[in-house]
Amino acid sequence: MDYPFYVFGSQSSVDYDVVVFANRLGTTKENQDFCNQQAQHLEIFFNTRNLPFKKINTNIAILENGIITAVHKGTPDELNNSVLYTYSLHKQFYPLSITRAVERNWQLKMLRACRTILSFYTRTAIRSDIKLALQGDLDVKLPVLENLDLTQWTEFHKNDPQDCWKTIAFQLGQALGLLDKKELYTKEDIIRYLPELSVFLYRQTTQADLLILQNFKQLFIRQLRKVRPLFIQLTEISDDL
Numbered sequence: 529m530d531y532p533f534y535v536f537g538s539q540s541s542v543d544y545d546v547v548v549f550a551n552r553l554g555t556t557k558e559n560q561d562f563c564n565q566q567a568q569h570l571e572i573f574f575n576t577r578n579l580p581f582k583k584i585n586t587n588i589a590i591l592e593n594g595i596i597t598a599v600h601k602g603t604p605d606e607l608n609n610s611v612l613y614t615y616s617l618h619k620q621f622y623p624l625s626i627t628r629a630v631e632r633n634w635q636l637k638m639l640r641a642c643r644t645i646l647s648f649y650t651r652t653a654i655r656s657d658i659k660l661a662l663q664g665d666l667d668v669k670l671p672v673l674e675n676l677d678l679t680q681w682t683e684f685h686k687n688d689p690q691d692c693w694k695t696i697a698f699q700l701g702q703a704l705g706l707l708d709k710k711e712l713y714t715k716e717d718i719i720r721y722l723p724e725l726s727v728f729l730y731r732q733t734t735q736a737d738l739l740i741l742q743n744f745k746q747l748f749i750r751q752l753r754k755v756r757p758l759f760i761q762l763t764e765i766s767d768d769l
Contacts, residue, residue, distance in 0.1 A: 531566065532625075535618040536611040538714040542731075543583045546570060547599075547611060549591050549625075559588055559600040579619065594627030605630050606637065610713040617714070634706050635761045638752055641703040642669045643764070645745065648692045649676060651685045665762040666752075674749050679738040690731040693741060697728035700744050707751050 537545040548566045553559055563586040570584050588600040589607060596608035612626045646669065649658050654676070661672035684692045701718035705711065712718045715729040725744065727737050 532622040533566075533570070534611050534615060534620060534622065534624070536614045536713075537617075538614075538716065539617040540715060541582075543585050544570070544574070545585050545587075547587045547589050547596075547607060550588050551590075553588060553590065553598055553600060556600075562588060563600065591625055594625065595630055596626065603633060603636055603640070605632050609711060613711070613713050632706060632711065635759055636764065637706055638703055638755075639666060639669075639761070639764050641699040641748070642666065642673055642752075644699050645696050646673060646676070648684055648687070648696065649681060652681050666756070666759060667762065670749060670752065670756075673745070676745075678742040678745055679735075682735060682738075690733060693728045693733045693738075694731050697725045697741060697744070700741075700748050701725050701729075704744070704748055704751065707755065 531548045531550060533546050533548040535544055535546055546566075548563075550562070554562070567584040567586045570586065574584075575581070587602065587607065589596045589604070590598040596604045596611070598604060599607050608626060609629045609632065612624070612629055615624050615626075643662060646658050646661055649655070650662070652658070654672075657672050658676075661669045678696070682689055698715070698718065701722050702712050705718070705721055708721075710721060712721060719726045719729060722744070724740050727733055728741060733741075
């Protein structure tokens with residue numbers, strides 16, 4: 529069975545970010561197996577059409593009444609708007625069926641940004657604090673994230689440090705933008721908003737640059753503390769989010 533799909537995200541991405549549309553979601557394992565299977569199919573599909581070879585990151589979504597209502601990875605609101613706003617930046621093989629933007633769940637985005645950053649440091653000397661923070665709500669995460677010094681850690685187990693710093697910078701840029709009522713879905717969007725993050729987003733980080741990332745992380749925490757009284761949701765809804 530052929531499944532419709534869209535390429536989305538930054539035009540300059542070194543990967544293909546692809547969302548595949550299915551009729552339903554399964555268990556986490558079923559979804560991951562499906563993503564892996566689709567990535568293999570897409571690699572052949574792109575290759576036969578002479579597209580540049582890149583790693584393929586696949587996600588699954590459900591589309592109803594012109595909007596994304598459920599996803600395997602991430603959140604429906606962010607993926608919906610990201611695809612809608614970046615569809616035209618990529619060669620596509622299916623017409624766009626997303627018909628409108630949706631309101632962003634900014635509180636969930638802040639929680640996810642905190643969790644994403646913390647998750648890179650689970651194998652450091654402060655892993656016990658990190659793991660407790662990952663299991664806790666926003667009020668548990670914030671002090672641990674505040675005390676995390678990004679300049680101290682340059683090893684990320686099996687992960688490429690440049691990829692980790694890029695992801696952290698992207699999350700910080702998106703989160704700070706959303707707090708400023710700006711939706712940012714590409715590296716270029718974030719660089720226009722926060723030019724200092726460009727070195728991280730283009731994977732050109734040196735250890736001396738980490739102080740910049742640390743300062744933006746601290747700015748993010750200060751901004752979060754300002755809006756903390758507005759939070760209704762202090763935990764993510766599901767581990768699959």
